[in-house]
Amino acid sequence: GGAGAALALVALGVDETKEPFANVYSAAVSLQNVLPRVPQRVLILAAAAVATAGTFAVNLVHYQDFLYLLGSFFVPLFGVLLAQWVVGNRDVFGAPEFRPAQIVAWLAGFCLYQWLAPVGPASWIHFVDHTHPGQGAIGGSLPSFGVSFCLSVALTLAGRASARRDRPSCA
Secondary structure, eight states, X not given: OHHHHHHHHHHHXXXXXXXXXXXXXXXXXXXXXXXXXXXXXXXXXXXXXXXXXXXXXOOGGGHHHHHHHHHHHHHHHHHHHHHHHHTTOOOGGGSOSOOHHHHHHHHHHHHHHHHHSOOSSHHHHHHHHTTOOOOOTTOSHHHHHHHHHHHHHHHHHHHHXXXXXXXXXXX
């Protein structure tokens, strides 16, 4: 079993070697959108250096907390995006750059997630624990998705109704 396990580990290591290179290159290309005058090679080296330093600085004991924090950000964001698709705003790139109603919907979902399943710095968790959050078995994902989705739909429809009322009639 030891030789088979070692062979499997080597095969896994060889298979996964392309991932870090792709991730570093992707980060450098993304940075190039913000810093177009900086040579791509410099951005690749910078992204690789930051990622390498991060491997030594990040404590993997708290990796699950980091994943929950990502969930608290992206779950309500997906609720807002899906709501916009449902109400007919399917051209994401044709929409205004700043949509306060959708930011409010996302923030409401983010805050609910954090209230139900607080993750982050110890001071934040201590602060949220004093509000006596409803620690239910369902967690934070489904409620935060539902709140951000419903609020996004409601605010979008209310905005459309307001725009129709404010528009002068042709008759």
